[in-house]
Amino acid sequence: MTKIAIILGSTRPGRNGAAVADWVLDVAKQRSDAEFELVDLALYPLPLLDEALPPSLGQYQNAHTKAWASKIAEFDGFVFVTPEYNHSTTGALKNALDYLYAEWNNKAAGFVSYGSGGGTRAVEHLRLIASELQIATVRAQVALSLLTDFENYSDFKPGPHHQPAVEAMLDQVVSWSKALQPLRAGA
Template identity: 40%
Template sequence: MSKLKIAVIISSTRPSRFGEIPAKWILDRANERPEIDAEIVDLRDFNLPFFDEVASNAWAPSQNAEAVRWQNKVSEYDGYIFVVAEYNRAITGALKNAIDQAYTNWNKKAFGAVGYGSVGGARAIENLRTIGVELQMVSTRSAVHIAGADFMSVHPGYGGTKTLADIEGAIGNSANDMLDQLVWWGEAAKAARENEAVAKAAE
């Protein structure tokens, strides 16, 4: 089987965001795996409107050209790692809007998450997992949570001077577990999609 193509999606678009730091860290960790070919996908690069289509693209083709460009980008990947900021116990509005701009493009694919904040983005990641169920996706059990004092120590906005490599002891095992599970579910889902495509072509 060919390598899994994985998107590392940065969920915050704020000028002062922290998300690029964990995104680059998990990108390097993912690309150390022989089964994965990962790249960063930045929501800043897509000028998405607030969802304004007549329906999800499960029911009607989207009309907005930027939404279609985003759907095509999502479709390129076998799975995703969401870098999750937590806003008021949920994912960012930018990420929720981006997710809602597509439907079929997410189906039958796997995802993991890296969260950060006072509780490591735990509540936002749980929010994301419930959304993933509706999108017919499978979530890894493990996620990376950059939390508490570790988060403060690596966030420049709080005076942090450490790098994520400095807190590897706190988050490295979680990253390994999440990536192991992403590979397992990603390969299983990819094989199933390919088998389904062959069966449909033979009809």
């Protein structure tokens, strides 16, 4: 069965992302074409990249890196849930991406973002990073506004019009993850 990680990319105390990631997981669990698991970066406390060798060599020295690599290697694809901080993604998510290389390769990814402008600039940056890591990003994405999808900027209340966008993004992530399987098998 195809396995997709829903990666919660914020570690900030009081973060809005936990409710967003739980919502995506609830939608995903209604499907039968893949297994979905929430991966919370807060449970993988990675210091600023502290490996001496480049991740592309795959010679990880630290226990926290090995645990992170083992978790990410389990999956065929990803849904990144990210806020937008200063026109980009979070430092925690960027750092987590930078730790690994082969574990990301030849897998698909979709994005669910949130912020005052829907978090779209965070996704633009993530697409560039994903490309370098050989992650195939899908076109469909979900952009949530702090102004209209959160009450008081903190209580997540997504509009029903977002449900089809989540479904479309998941359709693409699952199908692309399956299509990339031969590349992962040959690696």
